[in-house]
Each structure stands twice: as structure tokens, then as C-alpha cells.
Amino acid sequence: MPGISFTPTEEQVALQQLAHEFAERELRPLAAEADRTGAFPDGLLARAAAVGLTSYAIPEAYGGGGVGAVTSALVSEELSWGDAALAATIGATMFPVRPLLAFGTEEQRRRWLPRLASPGGCLAAIAFTEAEAGSDVAGMRATAVRDGDAFVLEGEKMYITNGGAAEITVVFARLDDAVTAFVIEAGDPGVRAGRVEDKLGLRASHTGSLVLDGARIPADRLLGAEGEGFLIAMDFFEHSRPQVAASAVGVARAALEHATAYAREREAFGRPIISRQGVSFKLADAAIAVEAARLLTWRAAAALDAGHDAGLLGSYAKAFAADAAMRVTTDAVQVLGGAGVMRDHPVERWLRDAKVLQIVEGTSEIQRQVIATYLTQGWDERPR
Ligand SMILES: Cc1cc2nc3c(=O)[nH]c(=O)nc-3n(C[C@H](O)[C@H](O)[C@H](O)COP(=O)(O)OP(=O)(O)OC[C@H]3O[C@@H](n4cnc5c(N)ncnc54)[C@H](O)[C@@H]3O)c2cc1C
Structure with a gap:
């Protein structure tokens, strides 16, 4: 019986750092303008592809990095910490990967996977x-x-x-x-x-x-x-939901960090607002939510990597993380007060992004419906 480890491998740390640096250098500076115009910046996909961020989950045999779901979740969190919308476009490059790997012929894999992994990027x-x-x-x-x-x-x-x-x-x-x-x-x-x-x-x-x-x-x-399409669709969601959950963790973490830094600096009634329990407890709840959402995400991703049924865990993770991101970003706006609703700060954008994360890849209600179905039918995590 393997133990439980929260220690990332060297490869995981390296990829996480690469994604974080890319998010900080390439995504954050472009995010506000891209949000305003609604346009994905020219050349960004190619820059992401050039460093392997559009192909890390594609097996090495087809030109990708060949990492599993947990490592992918680490990357998704970092990129979405940078900007969830830009990260969504970058991550969507890999949407066809699981259906091709699980259901495609070898000829189909050889035809499309190297194109998806191409260093110029492929939408x-x-x-x-x-x-x-x-x-x-x-x-x-x-x-x-x-x-x-x-x-x-x-x-x-x-x-x-x-x-x-x-x-x-x-x-x-x-x-x-x-x-x-x-x-x-x-x-x-x-x-x-x-x-x-x-x-x-x-x-x-x-x-x-x-x-x-x-x-x-x-x-x-x-x-x-x-x-076989419905089966392919459900298999896709089982694999994509932990990644969307990771994306929600990234958005929530960004909002928590920003609101905490602001609350330490901003003074009202002669004291930093973080000294008021009405503010600091919001941040404490946000910190708990980020950590809990991340753990559920890792748990679902680890089940996938172990080859187990991750349908239930993926729905736990996606519902919890997206709902947490909504709560955390809403509270972050509140902590910033008037500044929170101004476009000078990114928290209002993160709030809008979190709302969408509660809807894509199955709404929060549909995740609960999935969970209720598992509960109704009885469930244990087992190898496929
Ligand atoms: C930004 C964005 C990107 C997207 N990308 C893709 C994509 O790449 N590919 C793709 O195929 N789709 C995509 N979608 C579509 C997305 O998957 C759907 O919008 C989502 O699944 C909800 O479907 P709907 O919009 O038809 O809402 P509806 O199904 O009409 O739901 C409306 C409301 O009813 C609730 N509801 C519905 N059924 C139940 C139920 N049984 N129990 C309880 N509540 C219920 C829902 O939770 C929701 O609150 C995207 C959507 C958005 C917003």
C-alpha cells in the first residue's frame, strides 16, 4: 500500500517553476489589456509552445512532455494564477489529447498529436x-x-x-x-x-x-x-475537471495574495485593515479554501495517475474549487473596498473569471448531480 506524499518530484518542481515564471513574465503583464479587448495576444501561444506549455501532457513518443495529471494540475494552477483566460487558451491545445490517446487509432494519434505538440502552437x-x-x-x-x-x-x-x-x-x-x-x-x-x-x-x-x-x-x-461518443465525452470530463479545478485554485490563490498584501498596507482608522478581525478572518477563510481546493484537486489528479475511477473525485474538486474561487474573489474585492471594483486592481477580473469557472466543464450544480449519482449507486475508488 503506497503512502501519501505531498513532496513533489524534481521534475514537478522544475515544471511548476517554469509555469510560474512564464505566468509572471508573459501572462500577468498582458492580462488586463487582453481582458479589455477580449483578444488573445499575438504570438503568446507560440511563446508558450516554445517552452513546452502547450504539450507537457502529450506523451513523449508524440513530441510532448509526457507528464501525468498531478503534474499537469501544478502547471494549470500556476498559469491560471498568471491569468485564467490566457491559461485557458494555452491549455485548450491539449483538449483532443485524451480522446485521441484513449479512443484514437495509432494512425490518428500519429497524425494529430505531433501537430498539437508543435513548437509553434496549434489551437x-x-x-x-x-x-x-x-x-x-x-x-x-x-x-x-x-x-x-x-x-x-x-x-x-x-x-x-x-x-x-x-x-x-x-x-x-x-x-x-x-x-x-x-x-x-x-x-x-x-x-x-x-x-x-x-x-x-x-x-x-x-x-x-x-x-x-x-x-x-x-x-x-x-x-x-x-x-461511443457519450463515453468519450464522459472520459474527457473525468480528465479535464481536475485541471479546471486547478485553474480555479490558481485564481483563488492570486486573489488571496493580492488581498492580503493590500490589507497589510491599507490603513483605516489609524491601523492596517488586516488588524481588524472582520478583514483578517475573511483572509483566513480564503487561505483555508485555497488549500482545501488544492488538496481535492491533487487527490482527483492522483486517482487519474493511478488509473482509478476519478469521476467522483473530479466532481468534488471541480465543484469545491470553482465555488471556493467565487467566494475568495468576492471577499478579495470586499477587502479592497472601493479599489476592489476598479480596474486598476485585478481582483474584479478574477471575480468575473471565477464566475465562469463555476459554469464550464459542467456547472457546480451538475458536479453535485454527478456526486449524488455516485452516492445513490454506491461507490468505492477502484482500478478501472
Ligand atoms: C467560457 C465558456 C467556455 C466553454 N467552452 C466549451 C467548450 O470548449 N466545449 C463545449 O462543448 N462547451 C463549452 N462551454 C459550454 C459549457 O460546457 C456549458 O455552458 C455548460 O455545460 C452549461 O450548459 P448550458 O450553458 O447549456 O446551461 P444549462 O444546461 O441550460 O443550465 C442552466 C442552469 O440550469 C442548471 N441545471 C441544468 N441541469 C440541471 C440539473 N440536472 N440539476 C440541477 N441544475 C441543473 C445549470 O447548473 C445552470 O445553472 C463553454 C461555456 C463557457 C461559458
Whole structure:
């Protein structure tokens, strides 16, 4: 029975430091302007890719760093500490990785994974959501029909990170009424970008619709077996939720650090405001929340690395961390008082980003629904 260790390996520390330095040097200085314009800065993806931050989770055999879920979570936290919106775009490069590794053929892996790991960066996406099907993934209506040696896809995916901008997208549609996954590439006939959203938070992360207007793709773009799409989607969420949780930890930690520094400096009634329990207890609660959210995140990621079912743990982590980020950023704004709602300080942006984190990759309510289902059915963590 292995023990429990919270001591990172040398490789983990090195990657964590690399991500932290990148976040401090490249993300923080660009974050406010990118939030204002809603545009991802030119050249940033290539700079992230050049130091391995878009490919660390891709196996070495395909040109990546080959690290597991815990190490990925360490990186996600640091990058989102720098800026969650920019980190979301950088991290989305790896969205197709798990579906390709778990369900793709070797030929498909060799075709797309090295491209995703390319040193210039490669925007990627995964598209489940439609106007009538968000939380209810299985309710999607996009269709795929066979036409000779091709599939023809019809429908519109909305609210997609990098939707319509990505070079490679894993997309889900109903084939013979069963949800099935496909890979589409930019430039495929009948694939086009739709509306680009203007959002409350994570503004610099591109969110847009992807229109499949008689999109004709060769038969070798089928990912997994016909009708296996829902399984591929759930497997994706099991692997992505701990990373979104890590992102929420990064946002909450940033807000805690900023609010604490401010409270030590800012004086009211002749004393630093941190000397007032009404302020310091908010910070204490925030510190507890950050640490607890991080531990749940590591626990879920460690289960993935051990090859165990991490569905329940991932939902614990994602719900807790996103809700914690919302609470911590709200309290951070309060601690800064009037300055908290001004754009001179980043805490109002972090509050808006935290709100979005409670919605993406399954809302906080859906995470509770997942947890309730496990509880109803009985559960223990076991190898797959
Ligand atoms: C910035 C951003 C990026 C995104 N990126 C992607 C992406 O890359 N790919 C992709 O496919 N999708 C993406 N999405 C879509 C996202 O996954 C959905 O918005 C999310 O799952 C919620 O779906 P919905 O918006 O349709 O809300 P709905 O499903 O309509 O939910 C509305 C409300 O009802 C609640 N609700 C719904 N069902 C239940 C239930 N059974 N029990 C309790 N409450 C319930 C929800 O929690 C929510 O509060 C993104 C969304 C955003 C905002």
C-alpha cells in the first residue's frame, strides 16, 4: 500500500517553476489589456509552445512532455494564477489529447498529436455544447450521416473554446441517433466559424460557435467506435475537471495574495485593515479554501495517475474549487473596498473569471448531480 506524499518530484518542481515564471513574465503583464479587448495576444501561444506549455501532457513518443495529471494540475494552477483566460487558451491545445490517446487509432494519434505538440502552437477545441444541449450533453442534435467513404455533419456547436478558430476539433454528433465523436480540421469543406461571444469573464479566451453546414469529412475521422461518443465525452470530463479545478485554485490563490498584501498596507482608522478581525478572518477563510481546493484537486489528479475511477473525485474538486474561487474573489474585492471594483486592481477580473469557472466543464450544480449519482449507486475508488 503506497503512502501519501505531498513532496513533489524534481521534475514537478522544475515544471511548476517554469509555469510560474512564464505566468509572471508573459501572462500577468498582458492580462488586463487582453481582458479589455477580449483578444488573445499575438504570438503568446507560440511563446508558450516554445517552452513546452502547450504539450507537457502529450506523451513523449508524440513530441510532448509526457507528464501525468498531478503534474499537469501544478502547471494549470500556476498559469491560471498568471491569468485564467490566457491559461485557458494555452491549455485548450491539449483538449483532443485524451480522446485521441484513449479512443484514437495509432494512425490518428500519429497524425494529430505531433501537430498539437508543435513548437509553434496549434489551437484546438472540443465541441459538445449546442443551443439546446449544454448540461444535458446527451441531448445534442447535430447529426452525422454516412455518404460513401465520408461522413456529412450538420448542426451548430456553441460556446466552444476556440470554436471556429481551432485547427483541430473533436466534435460530437448523432450517427444513427447515437452520439459519436469525429475529428475535424480547419478548412474542411462545410466547416465554418459562427458567432464569437462577448463574455463576462475569461474574456481573452475565444468562445465561439462552430457551424457544420454539410461538413464532409473522410471516414478515417471517426474517433472511437460508432456510438461511443457519450463515453468519450464522459472520459474527457473525468480528465479535464481536475485541471479546471486547478485553474480555479490558481485564481483563488492570486486573489488571496493580492488581498492580503493590500490589507497589510491599507490603513483605516489609524491601523492596517488586516488588524481588524472582520478583514483578517475573511483572509483566513480564503487561505483555508485555497488549500482545501488544492488538496481535492491533487487527490482527483492522483486517482487519474493511478488509473482509478476519478469521476467522483473530479466532481468534488471541480465543484469545491470553482465555488471556493467565487467566494475568495468576492471577499478579495470586499477587502479592497472601493479599489476592489476598479480596474486598476485585478481582483474584479478574477471575480468575473471565477464566475465562469463555476459554469464550464459542467456547472457546480451538475458536479453535485454527478456526486449524488455516485452516492445513490454506491461507490468505492477502484482500478478501472
Ligand atoms: C467560457 C465558456 C467556455 C466553454 N467552452 C466549451 C467548450 O470548449 N466545449 C463545449 O462543448 N462547451 C463549452 N462551454 C459550454 C459549457 O460546457 C456549458 O455552458 C455548460 O455545460 C452549461 O450548459 P448550458 O450553458 O447549456 O446551461 P444549462 O444546461 O441550460 O443550465 C442552466 C442552469 O440550469 C442548471 N441545471 C441544468 N441541469 C440541471 C440539473 N440536472 N440539476 C440541477 N441544475 C441543473 C445549470 O447548473 C445552470 O445553472 C463553454 C461555456 C463557457 C461559458
